[in-house]
Amino acid sequence: MKIKIELFGAARDFSKQDYLELTVPEPTSIKEVRENLMDFIQAKYPENKNYLEIVKRSAFANEHNEIVQDHYQLSANSKLCIIPPVGGG
Amino acid sequence: MKIKIELFGAARDFSKQDYLELTVPEPTSIKEVRENLMDFIQAKYPENKNYLEIVKRSAFANEHNEIVQDHYQLSANSKLCIIPPVGGG
Amino acid sequence: MFHGKVIDASKQSISLDEAKKFITSEQCGASLFFIGTVRNHNNNKKVTGITYDSHDAIVEKSFKEIYEEAIHKLTIDHPSVYIEHAKGYLGLGGISIIIAVAAKHRSQVYELSRYIIEEIKKRTPIWKKEHYNDHQSDWLKGNPVHDLSK
């Protein structure tokens, strides 16, 4: 199934668009999304260790604007946001 | 000799003017001024313990806007300010 | 009283006066306004401006949560809180954040204001991209919201 990940902060550099689409097995969890995303990054930007680090240190939010944990299950057409380490003010 | 004491804060209630004039022996010190002022207050407002308390807890400043201590010596025509306990903000 | 909002810097700017009007109350003896501004140096680089990115919905939700936590944890009489954070590009001196608080006593406004800014730094999804005088730019490192790599 496909899921859409909206990009924020440093993760915006992952794409020229403001989201990524990943194809993941159904059902899938945040943990698997993260692994899938890291594979994607490694394939697309093999030289960029920093991007991988960002994915490792990011949280994810669901459509209800809740931060969701590794075990959180996704259904088809789920939308996520990637929340890299924050620092406003 | 005469000295003039400018009144501030709660000590303004000691007089309808904004200062008091006291006759004190020459030379004199802040310690003696305080005692003299307490005698004056006790004579003028025998019922008012609060006024005495204010004098006890007050500091004095000289013409150079310095807080002066008990042993500080005054000359004729010295001007002082009485500085009751403060609380701005 | 609470107000928390993300402000699009291309359309509006953060106003100290608006914040003051919102929090002013005759029950309160103390007000405190924290303002964050874009400064001209960071990590020995000459900064020319910052672009702020924001997940608006989560940002505004987090402002509300932080406010509620703060007044629950701290003892504040008549709290009033106004928080705004800019998104988009700001040049030098531009106001990125305002946290305005009013309460009965001065110790309360200092505690409340500090609590709010520290929590925002820790967990509100806002990101900074600094622009330098050599035309380079960098996303600043931040705090993981939930460190899931552990």
Next chain:
Amino acid sequence: MFHGKVIDASKQSISLDEAKKFITSEQCGASLFFIGTVRNHNNNKKVTGITYDSHDAIVEKSFKEIYEEAIHKLTIDHPSVYIEHAKGYLGLGGISIIIAVAAKHRSQVYELSRYIIEEIKKRTPIWKKEHYNDHQSDWLKGNPVHDLSK
């Protein structure tokens, strides 16, 4: 940068904007504005206003001393401080004091601002006479500047 002044409330009012203009600098990332206002209750009495008395010369001297002490004791990058205190009558909500500070980092402005207000309360010769809705009024108790009765 330092500004410290007593303001005659019958002629002028304390302005947040003026303070902001004074302390603003592109070297500073943080500003903090403390404002004290006349509130409608104190010690279970309904307050209608406060008259502030001041020894202007010593007040302004003490503002300067407190500023110099603060930047000596604390570690503050690019400190900028603006202090004004009203004298005379202020009605409810009137601004009695502003302490505006700017510095490089946020922790610095919180420390600096708090240090200044606490020292002013302790030793700056300003006095408050509260007016109540029963037309009575009272000088508030304060802190002895030097407790010479010991």
